Amino acid sequence: MIIKDLNVFPLSLPMKQSFRISGGTVGDKNQGAPHVYVNIVSEDGMEGWGEARPSHRWSYETLETVVSTIENYIKPAIVGKRADDLSSIHQFMDGEISSGISKGQPICKAAIDTALYDLIGRSSQKTLSELWFGKSMQCTPLSYLISTRDPNEAAEKARYAKENGFQGVDVKIGFQVEQDMEILEAVKAEVPDQFFRVDANQGYTLPDAIKAAKRMEQIGVDVFEQPLLANDLLGHREVRRKSFIPIALDESIWSPSDVLQAIRLEACDYAVIKLTKMGGFTGAKLAGEIAKEANLGLLGGGLTESTLGLTSSAHLFNYLEIKLPSDLNGPFFLEDDPIRNKGSIVNGSIMLPNGYGNGCEVDFKKLEKYKIQG
Ligand SMILES: [Mg+2]
Incomplete structure (x- = not known):
């Protein structure tokens, strides 16, 4: 299963209320919440979806760094590689974005990792639990x-x-x-x-x-x-x-x-x-x-x-x-x-929803509606 393409969607999602922790506001109702959706497509036409939710209040990662890191560094490093070889995918990602005292840009890499697990689950017609030989999920x-x-x-x-x-x-x-x-x-x-x-x-x-x-x-x-x-x-x-x-x-x-x-x-x-x-x-x-x-x-x-x-x-x-x-x-x-x-x-x-991979179905009209333009 080879990765053919990868698409990044920076989103501003509408909020019911602002969210504040001791370090400051991590989501402002007037500005919308910063989320990034990632879509990974395999050569046989299967798709997987992942998400990053950065905030500069809880780490150095921002919506802008997630998008530019994936587009400029990670996408070129993993397109054409095997989607179901997660160990190598992480080596490629960590090779492009090195560690600080801990893993570098983990929130960004999580969007890729979770999209690939979703893709692998859908392709092999298994839930995530079945992929891990875990208990049936309730x-x-x-x-x-x-x-x-x-x-x-x-x-x-x-x-x-x-x-x-x-x-x-x-x-x-x-x-x-x-x-x-x-x-x-x-x-x-x-x-x-x-x-x-x-x-x-x-x-x-x-x-x-x-x-x-x-x-x-x-x-x-x-x-x-x-x-x-x-x-x-x-x-x-x-x-x-x-x-x-x-x-x-x-x-x-x-x-x-x-x-x-x-x-x-x-x-x-x-x-x-x-x-x-x-x-x-x-x-x-x-x-x-x-x-x-x-x-x-x-x-x-x-x-x-x-x-x-x-x-x-x-x-x-x-x-x-x-x-x-x-x-x-x-x-x-x-x-x-x-x-x-x-x-x-x-x-x-x-x-949990029924369905292979993580089971979620993306609504493309809403994806376009909430996409940050430009
Ligand atoms: Mg906590």
Whole structure:
């Protein structure tokens, strides 16, 4: 199966609401959300689709770098090569775009990797689970994202989560400890029995993180995610040693080797697996498998991908048997996207679509409608 062509579609998708984390706004309702769709065509006429969702707030990758890197460097390197030789494809991509301290431009490479898995699945008439000899896929439970600095609004969103069947909440903090704890207390009062995930997105200093973790023990938080800067693995180990709250690493883990470093340094209890941040299925699947073998807990997350990327992530989380509610929050922010058969969200879980590969069908009219011109 030889790659014949590759097409890149930079998109601006309409948003229901803006999305802000401690580092700044990652999606502005007035500007639309930056997404990149990639279409890879084989010589026998089969197609596969992948997605990148960059934001300069969570890494150095932008919509512009994803598009220019694929068009100017990756496309010339992989057209004419075997689509089902993923190991060589990654070597070609990494040869063109070298690593920094971790894999270079993983979000961009994830769009290629996931498109190729989709292509291979469709060509061989297998679902992604069947390609990996995994369990039959059913559904992935979701957590409900709460990102506000107003305790009343946080409580209102927590009530909505409970009423709509979500099995967990994911609360964004990382500003000021006292104000953040008021948010957590307001949420806990509404959803005392839900899985309670709290994410500081690197927003705290070490003393504040320890102080917050001790308060979270009293409040009843289940997991405290990424309190400190991404490169501060020893700081995260210190928080673990000084509190009973399990620590999850997200921004610190971009690759399987990052997971190994975190294990060696005993820096976390949970690893957050994100498909596009880890360069696609090849990296994210291995990162999840290593973390499982090391007896770490797994949490699923995403970068607000649209239905295409979200569905791919849900396939991976099913394969990795992630039982805790995942933070796949694209649908909370996007008004629409170019996928025709959206896997429906029922009782706070994503029901995966039927079909080979990742199962999504692209709506070409909408693809054209949301394409950034010029
Ligand atoms: Mg996170």
